[in-house]
Amino acid sequence: MPQEFAQAFPSQQDEAQEESAVVANAAADEQIDLLDAVLDDIETTLEANAQEYVSSFVQKGGE
Amino acid sequence: MPQLRDSGTHPTGGAGPECAAQSDKAHGFDRIFGIETEYGVSVTGADRPCDAGQVAMTMFRPVVSRARSTNTYLPNGSRLYLDVGSHPEYATAEARDPLDALAQDLAGEAVMRRLALQAQERLRAAYGGRATIHVYKNNADSAGHSFGCHENYLVRRYVPLETIERELLPFLITRQPFTGAGRVTPDGFRVTQRADFLDEAVSSATTRARPMVNTRDEPHADPDSYRRLHVIIGDSNRSQFATAMKLATTHLVLCAIEHAARSGEPSGLEGCALADPNAANRAVSRDLTGGREARLRLADPQAFGMHGGGGAVTPLELQYRYLSVVDAFLDRHGDRVAASMPVGRSRRVRDLWARVLDDLSAGRLDRLADRVDWVAKKRLVDALRARRPDVPLARLEQIDMDYHDVANGTVYETLVRRGAMLRLVDARGVEESLGAPPRDTRAALRGLFVRTAEAAGARYSCDWTHVALTTPVRREAAMIDPFDAEPTPEFAALLDALCRTADGGPAS
Numbered sequence: 001m002p003q004e005f006a007q008a009f010p011s012q013q014d015e016a017q018e019e020s021a022v023v024a025n026a027a028a029d030e031q032i033d034l035l036d037a038v039l040d041d042i043e044t045t046l047e048a049n050a051q052e053y054v055s056s057f058v059q060k061g062g063e
Numbered sequence: 064m065p066q067l068r069d070s071g072t073h074p075t076g077g078a079g080p081e082c083a084a085q086s087d088k089a090h091g092f093d094r095i096f097g098i099e100t101e102y103g104v105s106v107t108g109a110d111r112p113c114d115a116g117q118v119a120m121t122m123f124r125p126v127v128s129r130a131r132s133t134n135t136y137l138p139n140g141s142r143l144y145l146d147v148g149s150h151p152e153y154a155t156a157e158a159r160d161p162l163d164a165l166a167q168d169l170a171g172e173a174v175m176r177r178l179a180l181q182a183q184e185r186l187r188a189a190y191g192g193r194a195t196i197h198v199y200k201n202n203a204d205s206a207g208h209s210f211g212c213h214e215n216y217l218v219r220r221y222v223p224l225e226t227i228e229r230e231l232l233p234f235l236i237t238r239q240p241f242t243g244a245g246r247v248t249p250d251g252f253r254v255t256q257r258a259d260f261l262d263e264a265v266s267s268a269t270t271r272a273r274p275m276v277n278t279r280d281e282p283h284a285d286p287d288s289y290r291r292l293h294v295i296i297g298d299s300n301r302s303q304f305a306t307a308m309k310l311a312t313t314h315l316v317l318c319a320i321e322h323a324a325r326s327g328e329p330s331g332l333e334g335c336a337l338a339d340p341n342a343a344n345r346a347v348s349r350d351l352t353g354g355r356e357a358r359l360r361l362a363d364p365q366a367f368g369m370h371g372g373g374g375a376v377t378p379l380e381l382q383y384r385y386l387s388v389v390d391a392f393l394d395r396h397g398d399r400v401a402a403s404m405p406v407g408r409s410r411r412v413r414d415l416w417a418r419v420l421d422d423l424s425a426g427r428l429d430r431l432a433d434r435v436d437w438v439a440k441k442r443l444v445d446a447l448r449a450r451r452p453d454v455p456l457a458r459l460e461q462i463d464m465d466y467h468d469v470a471n472g473t474v475y476e477t478l479v480r481r482g483a484m485l486r487l488v489d490a491r492g493v494e495e496s497l498g499a500p501p502r503d504t505r506a507a508l509r510g511l512f513v514r515t516a517e518a519a520g521a522r523y524s525c526d527w528t529h530v531a532l533t534t535p536v537r538r539e540a541a542m543i544d545p546f547d548a549e550p551t552p553e554f555a556a557l558l559d560a561l562c563r564t565a566d567g568g569p570a571s
Contacts, residue, residue, distance in 0.1 A: 031429060035446050038477050042443070045473040046465060047107060047195075050457040057105035057197070057464060059150065059204040060116070 092318045092396075092403035095504065095545045096164040096310050097215035099154040100299055102175055102469075103199040110191035118196060119151055122182040136525040138514040139499055140506030141167055143174065150210055151175060151198070156506030157527075157545045160404050161310035161412075166488045166496035168306055172200060172469040173497055179470035200299045201467035202256035203246060205460070209260035212299035214310065216292045216317060217545065222324040227292065230332040233359075234316050234385050235296050236344050237378040240354035241419045242309040244298035245437030247444060247463040249456060251349075254437045256298040258348035261341065292317075296344070301467060301475045303487045304434035308419075311404070311412040316385055318400055319392040331388040334366030335381060338374075347378050353423040353431075353438070354378035382420050389413060434485045439478060440466055507548040512557065519561045536560045 047053045104122070106113045123145050126135050134144045140156030153171035158164040179196045186194045203209050218227070243254040253259065294313070300306045316332075323330035337343045338360040350357035357378055361367050364374035367384075393400060393413060400409045422430045431438045444459050466474040478484045488496075500510030512530040516523040522533040531539035538560055540553035550558070 028429075031432075034481060034483055035442065038443065038481060038483065039446055039450060041477040041481075042462065042465075042474055043447075045477075046458075046461060050455065050461040053107055054205045054457050054460045054464065056107050057103060057199065057204045058115070058206045059103040059105075059199075059208050059210060 092314075092321070092400050093159065093546060094314050094317070094403060095215075095217040096158045096161055096314070097155050098164055098168045098306070098310075099152065099211075099213045099215065100168070100171060100200060101150040101152050101210040101212070103201060103204055103210065104151065104179075105197045105199070105204075106186070106190075106194060107197065108191070108193035108195045109186070110194070113186075113190055113194070118182065118186065119145060121185060122151065122178045122196070122198075125178070125181065136509060136513050137174070138510050138517070139167065139170055139496060140501070140504075140510035140513075141171065142527075151178075156500045156510065157504040158501045158506070159503050159546070160501075161307045161314065162487060163496075163501045164310055165303055165307045166492050167501070169303070169488055169493045170496040173493055175200075176470050183470075195471050197464075197468045197472075198470040199464060199467045200301065200469050201244065201464065202299055203260070205464075209257060211257070211295055212297050214294040214297055214313070216294070216310075216313065217289045218292045218317060219321050219325070220288055220290050222290075222321055224290075226320065226324060229336040230320050230330060231292075231313075231316060232340055233335040233337050233343075233381055234313070235294060236337065236340060236347055237354065237359075237381040237385075238309065238312060239298075239344075239347050240350075240378055240382075240423055241416075241431070241435050242297060242300065242305050243348070243435075243437040244300055244305075244467070245440040245463070247440075247456070247459045252351060252437075252441055252444065253348045254350065254353070255344075255348040257296060258344045261296060261344060298436070299467065300436050302434055302436045302439070302484060304415075304485045305436055307487055308412070308415065311409075312416050314404070315389045315393075315400070315409065315412065315416075318396075318403070319388055322392065322396065331391065332385070334361065334363055334368060335384060336362040336366075338362045350378065351441070352426065353428060354382065355424065355426070379420060379424055386413075386417060386420060433483055436466075439484065443474065503546075503548055505542040505545050505547055508542055508550060508554055512554070515558055515561045521561055530554070530557065532557055532560060535563075 104115045104119045106115060106118050123143075126143060134142070136142050142152075142154040144152040144154070153168075153174060155164050155167035155171065158167060175198045179198045183194065183196045186196060200212075202211060239255050239258075244256045246253045246256045248259075297309060300309070320330050320332065322328075323332075343357075343359040346357040346359060347354065355377060358373075358375040359378060359381065360375045361369065364370075364372075367376070369376070390413070393410065397410065403409075404412075419431065419435070422428070428438050429442075432442050433439070440463060443462060447454055447459065447462065462474055465472050475484070479486070500506035509525060509530060512523070513525065516532065519535075521535060524531050524533065527545075528543055529539055529541050531537075538553075538557050540551060540557050542551075542554070
């Protein structure tokens with residue numbers, strides 16, 4: 001059974017806390033680290049020949 | 064103005080809502096939601112050239128051999144289909160709630176993934192161990208072809224088609240700052256996948272022109288009460304938030320529009336019509352602030368409440384107008400609307416929508432990276448460009464495409480694994496939706512029929528409104544009301560015939 005929206009998202013209280021500057025700065029640093037980690041993962045796994053990868057996708061039909 | 068072929072609207076003063084008044088549903092805000100997704104297929108790493116169309120057929124071989132057709136209904140009530148031009152397509156079972164539709168849509172991704180990985184095994188035997196099948200839940204390939212993710216909403220028939228065009232279309236165009244999936248192009252990043260490919264605004268034709276919205280004459284329901292609104296403008300989303308919210312916010316707007324048509328009161332959306340929807344759509348797609356900058360000309364600025372000042376609004380200004388109309392509407396009818404969405408909460412939807420608009424208004428795009436596909440994608444593209452200033456366009460296009468690969472993708476999967484994307488349905492919820500239909504629509508009946516027929520080894524066929532047995536007996540049952548999960552006597556007789564087959568005797 002899908003979770004209700006309420007369970008899936010932070011409460012309004014959490015969001016109010018997020019607004020404080022200290023938390024926001026720490027969160028910003030975490031965001032950058034996270035982005036770096038994601039890029040590291042992606043760069044090591046993506047197929048090397050990007051042009052060939054892209055050109056392989058030609059799809060006929062559809063609306 | 065496009066020709067509108069439509070079997071007509073029952074006027075509010077006439078037979079429509081008065082007859083429908085006998086039914087609770089006509090007074091309520093119950094809705095049936097559906098998402099139909101066309102997927103794209105490619106193969107990389109094969110040791111010799113490989114036809115993607117062939118691959119798609121191979122993918123569907125387990126399905127074809129069971130149903131003796133490339134169009135089949137699954138035990139969860141959804142439809143799996145292979146189009147002539149080699150698009151695998153998945154249409155979700157009827158859902159009363161956006162979260163159920165989301166779970167069904169995610170089940171569709173899982174079905175495609177499983178079929179692709181099974182086919183990949185067979186493919187590697189013939190084309191080498193590096194052969195890889197990609198299944199793209201997106202809207203554009205590398206050669207300028209576009210394909211769709213279509214939403215279906217059952218709408219009460221007394222809302223004229225012209226009203227939907229005038230009052231809903233501007234909402235669909237301006238919701239894209241939070242529903243857009245984003246696209247890397249040689250001319251720059253776009254907020255939407257589809258805007259550059261769309262033509263006519265509203266039409267009853269679909270195959271050649273590419274309209275944003277149309278209605279189908281066959282609503283798969285009582286044609287006197289409902290029409291099926293078919294929304295073509297939407298992008299295919301990976302973000303669960305975007306998928307659920309595009310359905311849920313559109314539902315709230317439709318409630319306000321239906322109520323106005325039913326009661327004869329003005330909706331408050333009459334002035335939202337755009338002078339040139341296609342131009343507006345392209346402008347929204349190019350506005351990388353997410354709706355703060357594009358100027359969209361109104362068809363009738365005075366009707367919008369604008370006096371002087373150029374007659375144009377930003378996408379966010381229009382969205383806030385829709386939000387304020389929905390707020391006024393919820394103040395008066397909130398409880399009945401809440402009853403229409405059994406799982407998701409309408410007021411929570413409203414708050415989340417408002418939060419997204421506020422973040423967009425304030426330029427806080429970072430706060431949307433966990434829930435808006437184009438923002439998540441663009442952040443990655445921008446970060447990679449910063450890290451590697453000489454990165455070729457092809458690499459960025461590859462990231463764009465990989466983001467949508469449900470079979471062998473890494474980009475979106477990495478974001479999910481690292482907790483960077485909001486999830487509304489967990490793995491268990493997806494697993495449940497793979498095996499079982501929503502319990503509160505006729506999909507429940509269809510799912511049960513398919514499951515029972517498969518188990519009994521029977522020959523059968525389905526469409527959205529009928530189920531039929533060929534063997535062991537010739538029998539069929541109709542399911543006209545999409546809201547109704549109760550078996551009719553005919554349906555019970557079908558199941559009975561199947562159970563007799565399975566047991567070799569009378570059903571116990």
